[in-house]
Amino acid sequence: QQQVKQSPQSLIVQKGGISIINCAYENTAFDYFPWYQQFPGKGPALLIAIRPDVSEKKEGRFTISFNKSAKQFSLHIMDSQPGDSATYFCAARIGLRAGNMLTFGGGTRLMVKP
Amino acid sequence: EAQVTQNPRYLITVTGKKLTVTCSQNMNHEYMSWYRQDPGLGLRQIYYSMNVEVTDKGDVPEGYKVSRKEKRNFPLILESPSPNQTSLYFCASASGRSNLGEQYFGPGTRLTVT
Numbered sequence: 001q002q003q004v005k006q007s008p009q010s011l012i013v014q015k016g017g018i019s020i021i022n023c024a025y026e027n028t029a030f031d032y033f034p035w036y037q038q039f040p041g042k043g044p045a046l047l048i049a050i051r052p053d054v055s056e057k058k059e060g061r062f063t064i065s066f067n068k069s070a071k072q073f074s075l076h077i078m079d080s081q082p083g084d085s086a087t088y089f090c091a092a093r094i095g096l097r098a099g100n101m102l103t104f105g106g107g108t109r110l111m112v113k114p
Numbered sequence: 115e116a117q118v119t120q121n122p123r124y125l126i127t128v129t130g131k132k133l134t135v136t137c138s139q140n141m142n143h144e145y146m147s148w149y150r151q152d153p154g155l156g157l158r159q160i161y162y163s164m165n166v167e168v169t170d171k172g173d174v175p176e177g178y179k180v181s182r183k184e185k186r187n188f189p190l191i192l193e194s195p196s197p198n199q200t201s202l203y204f205c206a207s208a209s210g211r212s213n214l215g216e217q218y219f220g221p222g223t224r225l226t227v228t
Contacts, residue, residue: 009154034216043118043204043219044157089156102217104149104156 003027004092006105013112019077021108023090026071030092034102035064035075038087047088048075080112116141118220120205126226127195135190135223137205144210146188147172147217148180150201157204163188165210195227 006023013019023033034049050057050064050073057064063076077084090105118139127133139146147162149172159172163182177199179191188207192199202224206217 004156006156041221043206043221045219046216049216101162102157102159104158106154106156 003103004090004105006090006108008108009106010109011111013077013080013110015080015082015112015114017080017112019075019080019084019110019112021075021088021090021110022072023074023092023105024070024072025092027092027094028071029094030103032093033064033066033073034091034093035062036089036091036104038089038107040086044089077110080110082112082114085110085112116218118205118207118218120203120220120223122223123221124224126228128228129196130194133192133195133225135192135203135205135225137188137190137220138186139188139205139207139218140186141207141209141218142185143207143218144185145208145217146182147206147208148178148188148190149204149206150174150199151204151222152201160190160203192225195225197227199225200227201225 004025035047036044037047038044048059048062050066052068061078066073088108091102093101121136144165148160149157151157158174160178161180163169169180204222205220208217
């Protein structure tokens with residue numbers, strides 16, 4: 001079973017709109033929550049990340065909101081642009097445990113229409 | 115340029131024919147990992163390595179082998195490929211001095227087993 005559940009699977013947003021992608025987790029041992037962005041034909045690349053002691057982190061147009069009690073976190077893309085069209089993965093890491101350090105959600109394919 | 119390279123990028127093979135996908139990084143990273151990406155399932159870890167000669171299983175290791183004889187290289191071996199191993203494979207690396215949440219991914223290898 002997936003330890004990190006991501007929704008929606010696909011998303012279409014008009015240029016200038018807000019894109020919102022949600023993730024939920026069960027394992028309270030997760031201590032680091034990154035988001036990866038993947039363009040077609042490329043490998044994923046780290047976009048933004050947050051630790052659970054912070055409720056929000058903003059970098060430019062990208063914001064992570066984190067709700068520890070609900071075990072949910074989300075990515076908000078403000079003023080979405082066609083260049084943001086990509087697949088987005090949320091992920092979670094378990095402490096300093098070796099190996100399975102990143103557990104990924106199923107991915108969201110975002111399309112921003114001009 | 116700091117990068118993770120994979121070869122080949124595309125591979126079509128037949129059931130049972132042994133194959134190797136190579137992975138190399140030039141960032142002197144201690145940690146390397148292999149993932150497979152399947153629609154709706156995100157990225158699932160196959161094997162990882164914390165350093166030379168240190169490897170361990172990830173979430174989906176069945177049917178795969180790895181070795182880490184040099185720090186920069188981490189090949190993925192399929193001794194007897196089967197159609198259910200048709201997937202998009204990514205190699206990733208990370209510095210042992212980082213929190214290992216930021217992983218650098220290669221461009222991917224699309225494997226088809228008929």
